[in-house]
Amino acid sequence: MRKTKMNWDQLLSGIRLRDGKVKDRTVHNEYDLRNDFDDDYSRLIHSSAVRRLQDKAQVFPLDNSDFVRTRLTHSHEVSTIGRSLGISIESLLIEDGKLNKDHKGKLSSLLAVAGLLHDLGNPPYGHFGEAAIQKFFKLWFENKGAKFKENLGEQKYADFINFEGNAQTFRLASKLNNLFDEYGFNLSVASLASILKYPRSSTEGNKSDSDRRDDQLGISYKKFGYLQAEAERFDAVKLHTNIGESRHPITFLLEAADDIAYAAADIEDGCKKRVLDYEIIKKTLQEYLSDGTEEEQDLLHSFVTTYEYNLKEERSDRLDNAVQNLRIKAQGFMIKSVIKEFILNHDDILNGVYDKDIIMASEAQNVRKAMKKLSYIIFDSKEIVLREYAGGKVIQGLLEMFVEAVLSDNRDDTKTEEGKLYLLISDNYKDIMKKYCFERVGDQPSIYDRLLLVTDFVCGMTDSYALELYRRLKGITL
Incomplete structure (x- = not known):
């Protein structure tokens, strides 16, 4: 077997970040003979984050057809195709002596996990939702939020103006599922590495096609894959899987x-x-x-x-x-x-x-x-353009209201408008911010953490919920 920089033993690591160990499932159940990635799949398939994908658009936002695909049906299809690729490739690699036969079944299981996981962080209304978040923060930092730009610094500022669903997926998978603590689903490091299509920060990635051609950079520099708040977890995933500066295969x-x-x-x-x-x-x-x-x-x-x-x-x-x-x-x-x-x-x-x-x-x-x-x-x-345009207005409207609320000194006073809005934000996300924020200023979460609270909340919404909440907050419906 020819030696390579990365090796499958580490690339298929079942280590979990909570305790830095591989889970022994037979300790509590001698009949639990699943591999690490079958375990990861089970953790995801029963989650509310996956269920919410049934009301997030794949192509046609807010469509009532039973036929047209949602993010959930798309994710199941990606998971199935990924599993098929894994079954064939691992068999060929074992036959060629490039993969230990003890790993049989793991590539296919890992790809099934990655397929189910890959779109979990996407905001409502598909990729147009990403663009709406980017546009909002670019304008906000030029106007009302100008005073916070220097406070955040280049890296954290770039996290918002270049907002990326892939980075939000890594954040959700590694932190936001608040079942026990700040480790979210506590997935294996291999599963977390598998979704890092762009293993770059928001300042290292986001290179245009022309810039990548000029600088001879590959596809992994097209966007970015993690927020500054998850930089340490990203580094831990890199360390345990030994992917270095590269994509996981x-x-x-x-x-x-x-x-x-x-x-x-x-x-x-x-x-x-x-x-x-x-x-x-x-x-x-x-x-x-x-x-x-x-x-x-x-x-x-x-x-x-x-x-x-x-x-x-x-x-x-x-x-x-x-x-x-x-x-x-x-x-x-x-x-x-x-x-x-x-x-x-x-x-x-x-x-x-x-x-x-x-x-x-x-x-x-x-x-x-x-x-x-x-x-x-x-x-x-025209149908998609109209719905995406409307969806963009919904997201920008929600961001405007909730950003103002989280930055207000009155956010904990429910008698104020800002306090009422703050009360509407998911208790799960607020609890994570308060207990496990990235930075504190005195005894309060930083501006960066409070802005992340808003993007976490908005990205967790389904298409229908975002529209309904916007209408109610604007007094269009009650």
């Missing part, structure tokens, strides 16, 4: 599973909502696949012939059926291509020199490009 597969899940699935939803039609899909597939490999051309041919057959048979669901068949074939091709790319570049990945979007580096890149172009058509539809 599993993270490449998580990112691929995420892309594979939504790339084709978004098109299904777009057809169901009548945003896409046959000619648009056919034209886009032809643009990217007609001159491609035999497998790429087969995807195009299969879609066209399935639709034409359905048309001949006078099926009322002719397009939906053709797109479902396309999704199955396209996802299968992308999964195979990602497995091949990972195995071929295994040593470079474990040496930290591979820092690419693995699916875009694979043989499936043209399929991914075609799916991405179709997704952009969906995102630009």
Whole structure:
């Protein structure tokens, strides 16, 4: 076995940060023979954070359709695709002597955890919610919050103006589930490392495509993965898994599973909502696949012939059926291509020199490009634009009210407007801030911690709850 910078024994570490040990589940139950990541999955699947994903948008915010995917259905799909990738890859690595056979079952279980976990920190209304939070704080720090900018310093200031759902996910997973203490779900360090798509701070990451090209930086510098408040936990995760400055290898597969899940699935939803039609899909597939490999051309041919057959048979669901068949074939091709790319570049990945979007580096890149172009058509539809715009106004309105409340000296006086608003914030998050804040000024949590309290509260909201709370606070409904 060739020696690499990272090794699977550490990468699959079951150490938990609460006590710095691997849990022995048989101490209290001799029949509990799950691995560390099966344990992590069980901790997550029963949590309120996962349940709330059922009312968070994947593509169509505040949609009442039973068919259109939510963040919850998307996360289950990512988890399933991730598990499939893990089963195949770990078998091939064991066969090649690059993975100890004692680890069989762990890669697939870890990827199932990562898939379920990866979107937990996202605010309401999808990625537009992230943009709304970023926009609010950029404007706020230029105006009402200008006096706090210097107090926070560059790093903590950047945490807010560059707000990132991935960093919030790491915070939620490692701290915010207040069951016993400040260690949240107390997941294994491998599970926490697996979701660090961007193992950078808010000042190290967030590099534009052009800056990354000029500085020869990889995909892991595109955004950031942890807040300053979780810097010590991030360092502990790095130490125990030995990932150094690199991504955990599993993270490449998580990112691929995420892309594979939504790339084709978004098109299904777009057809169901009548945003896409046959000619648009056919034209886009032809643009990217007609001159491609035999497998790429087969995807195009299969879609066209399935639709034409359905048309001949006078099926009322002719397009939906053709797109479902396309999704199955396209996802299968992308999964195979990602497995091949990972195995071929295994040593470079474990040496930290591979820092690419693995699916875009694979043989499936043209399929991914075609799916991405179709997704952009969906995102630009009037229905989504209208709902996202409204959702952005909701989030910015809530932030304005609650930021003012947490910074007020009257926040503990329920007779005041600020005190009434402060009382509405989740007791769970307030308890965590009071007991386990990052910094104190005297006996009070710092400005930084109080602003984090607001983003924690808002990000924990579902789409419907955020809208309803905003309406009630504005007096639109009672």
